[in-house]
Every structure is written in structure tokens, then in C-alpha cells.
Amino acid sequence: MSNPIRQWWTAPDHFEWLSSYLVTRGIQRPLSVFVGSSVLFLGFIEFLMMHSPSGPSGTAGQVGGIVIAVAASAVMAGRLVEHHPILAASKFLNAFGVITVIPLMCQALLQVLGPDALNSDTDELTGLLNRRGFQIRVSEFLVSPERPTGEHLVVAMVDLDRFKQVNDTLGHAEGDAALIAVAGGLETGMGPRSLVSRIGGEEFLIAALTGDDDATSIAEGLREAVLAGRYGLTASVGAVAVPLVDVVASRAAEQLEMLIRLADEAMYDAKRAGGNRVAFRSVIGEL
Incomplete structure (x- = not known):
């Protein structure tokens, strides 16, 4: 041969x-x-x-x-x-x-x-998962019979504030470098019980496990991770939490889309309030 x-x-x-x-x-x-x-x-x-x-x-x-x-x-x-x-x-x-x-x-x-x-699951610039890769990985976790039902899943949307100014003043090459730096900071800050993705432009989508339904610490951790970067950027963060026991395997993809939508709506609440802050939505009446 x-x-x-x-x-x-x-x-x-x-x-x-x-x-x-x-x-x-x-x-x-x-x-x-x-x-x-x-x-x-x-x-x-x-x-x-x-x-x-x-x-x-x-x-x-x-x-x-x-x-x-x-x-x-x-x-x-x-x-x-x-x-x-x-x-x-x-x-x-x-x-x-x-x-x-x-x-x-x-x-x-x-x-x-x-x-x-x-x-096709990977963002070419940052090496993070893209939206498709994020949905596939999280959906696989949600339908797994071994998932820890005693915990909560937090889905968070991160949008960098006024990022266009970075491209306009420093150039697109430096803007790309800033996005790569933010991606690394988010991954480092979130740890192994999370999944970080870039879904386009200056938006990042994160899923993380937590022991309770309080998404505040995770959302604040994401905001601080962006703020701590060397580019001095800020971010608007929207988050939502759901008990894993309430996620139905047969509807996992549908429920994940719902969580992403709620996190996105909360992110826009934070942005309308001035940015550099966090906001939350509830899953009550949504599941």
C-alpha cells in the first residue's frame, strides 16, 4: 500500500x-x-x-x-x-x-x-466555539443522563460596550487583538465548569454550572474579567439561571434557545442602563 x-x-x-x-x-x-x-x-x-x-x-x-x-x-x-x-x-x-x-x-x-x-464549530479569530459549536456542546450535556440534576445552569450574554471605537481609533488589527484578549480573559476567569463562545462581532455567549440559582456572581465575574483586560474595555452582561432538573431532555434544544433569548434580552437591559453592568431575566413562566 x-x-x-x-x-x-x-x-x-x-x-x-x-x-x-x-x-x-x-x-x-x-x-x-x-x-x-x-x-x-x-x-x-x-x-x-x-x-x-x-x-x-x-x-x-x-x-x-x-x-x-x-x-x-x-x-x-x-x-x-x-x-x-x-x-x-x-x-x-x-x-x-x-x-x-x-x-x-x-x-x-x-x-x-x-x-x-x-x-465549523470554532470561531476562527479567537479559537473559541462559535454559536453552532456552543449549542451542540450544551445540548449534548443537557440530554446526557449523567448530568448533575442538583445544580443550576447559567447562560450569560456578554456584549462589549462601544467596541466600535476601538476599531475606529486603533484599527481593526488592534481590535482583533482586543477580542482575542477578552476571549482569553473570559476563559481563564470562568474555569473548567463553563463553556465560553464567541457568536459574532463583540458578543460572547457563556454557559456555566453553579450550585444555586443566583447568577449574580457569574455575571459579575464576566463583567470584571472584561474590565481587567489591558484594553480597559467594559461589557454589558445579561444572565439567566435554570435548575437542571427542570430541563427536559426531549426539549433541550428548544429550552436552550429560550435561555439564550432571555440572556440576550437581559444584556440589552444592561446596555440601555448605561453599560458596564449586569442584568437578569427569570425563567418563571418560560419553561
């Missing part, structure tokens, strides 16, 4: 992006059941054929039946070659394509799309 082919064949498949897609759409289990049932159905057909009254009986007879079927196929192929070589060649190519070419093409397609699908 030549080196390029070996590299292609042994490269990672990145099937996790496909699994993540199926999980977030809520169809992973139904699709798994469908595929498994299809395989069992096809196997059952062969089982019935091997054990039908008119079929071969006993282990030797069944093995002999398989050998005879293969031999008969070979004889038929030989006669086709003798009398209809073009038909024989087309039948061979058709079978070869179904058995080998199509699976190889599927494998090649996954190899090509896998890295792009993984990168």
Missing part, C-alpha cells in the same frame, strides 16, 4: 461531528434502532432461507448450499462471458461498484467533510 493511500486509510474518521449532529437533532437513537432493525431484518431473511423446508438441512447441507450458490453464480458468469461478454462485464462492474466503490466514496466523503465539520 503506497504511502498516500496508507495515510488516507489510517487518518481519523471524525465521526464525532456526525454523532453530535444526530444528538442535537434528537434522532441518534431512532436512527440507531432503524439501522439495527434493518440489519436484523436482512439477517432474518437469510435465516429463513437457510431453514425453509425446501432449503438445505443440517450444517453440512447449509454449507453445501452456500458452496453450490457460489459455484452456480460462477457458472452463470462464465456463460455470460462466453455469450454476452459486455453484459457480463457490466454485471461485474455493477456488483463491484455496489460492494466496494460506493463504501470507499462514502469513506472519502467523510474524510473530506470531517475536518471542515469540526472547524
Whole structure:
């Protein structure tokens, strides 16, 4: 096997992006059941054929039946070659394509799309998750049977105040550097029990776990993390908290969208109040 082919064949498949897609759409289990049932159905057909009254009986007879079927196929192929070589060649190519070419093409397609699908979850500038990646990761957590139901999930929206002035006075390159610095500060400040994403422009979306329903400390921590940066920026922060026990796995994606909307509305409340502050929304009547 030549080196390029070996590299292609042994490269990672990145099937996790496909699994993540199926999980977030809520169809992973139904699709798994469908595929498994299809395989069992096809196997059952062969089982019935091997054990039908008119079929071969006993282990030797069944093995002999398989050998005879293969031999008969070979004889038929030989006669086709003798009398209809073009038909024989087309039948061979058709079978070869179904058995080998199509699976190889599927494998090649996954190899090509896998890295792009993984990168499509990431913000190119900061290296944080983008909105899509954030929704996938949080949704996977919310539908997991191992999630800690005794805790609360806080979703926060962070929008940098008057960030356009940075681009206008210092230039876009320095503006990009400021965004990267803010991203690093938010990740460092939030710790391992959180997920930080940049969803566009100067907006960041965060999810964090906390032991109670008080989102104040997390929201204030985000505001202070931005303020402590070397660019002297401020931020408007909106946050909402929900008990994990109230999140229904079958409605996880819908409820997450609701939390993001509430956090966004609270962020605009903070911005209208002058910025550099936090605001909150309640999930009462929303779940």
C-alpha cells in the first residue's frame, strides 16, 4: 500500500461531528434502532432461507448450499462471458461498484467533510466555539443522563460596550487583538465548569454550572474579567439561571434557545442602563 493511500486509510474518521449532529437533532437513537432493525431484518431473511423446508438441512447441507450458490453464480458468469461478454462485464462492474466503490466514496466523503465539520464549530479569530459549536456542546450535556440534576445552569450574554471605537481609533488589527484578549480573559476567569463562545462581532455567549440559582456572581465575574483586560474595555452582561432538573431532555434544544433569548434580552437591559453592568431575566413562566 503506497504511502498516500496508507495515510488516507489510517487518518481519523471524525465521526464525532456526525454523532453530535444526530444528538442535537434528537434522532441518534431512532436512527440507531432503524439501522439495527434493518440489519436484523436482512439477517432474518437469510435465516429463513437457510431453514425453509425446501432449503438445505443440517450444517453440512447449509454449507453445501452456500458452496453450490457460489459455484452456480460462477457458472452463470462464465456463460455470460462466453455469450454476452459486455453484459457480463457490466454485471461485474455493477456488483463491484455496489460492494466496494460506493463504501470507499462514502469513506472519502467523510474524510473530506470531517475536518471542515469540526472547524465549523470554532470561531476562527479567537479559537473559541462559535454559536453552532456552543449549542451542540450544551445540548449534548443537557440530554446526557449523567448530568448533575442538583445544580443550576447559567447562560450569560456578554456584549462589549462601544467596541466600535476601538476599531475606529486603533484599527481593526488592534481590535482583533482586543477580542482575542477578552476571549482569553473570559476563559481563564470562568474555569473548567463553563463553556465560553464567541457568536459574532463583540458578543460572547457563556454557559456555566453553579450550585444555586443566583447568577449574580457569574455575571459579575464576566463583567470584571472584561474590565481587567489591558484594553480597559467594559461589557454589558445579561444572565439567566435554570435548575437542571427542570430541563427536559426531549426539549433541550428548544429550552436552550429560550435561555439564550432571555440572556440576550437581559444584556440589552444592561446596555440601555448605561453599560458596564449586569442584568437578569427569570425563567418563571418560560419553561
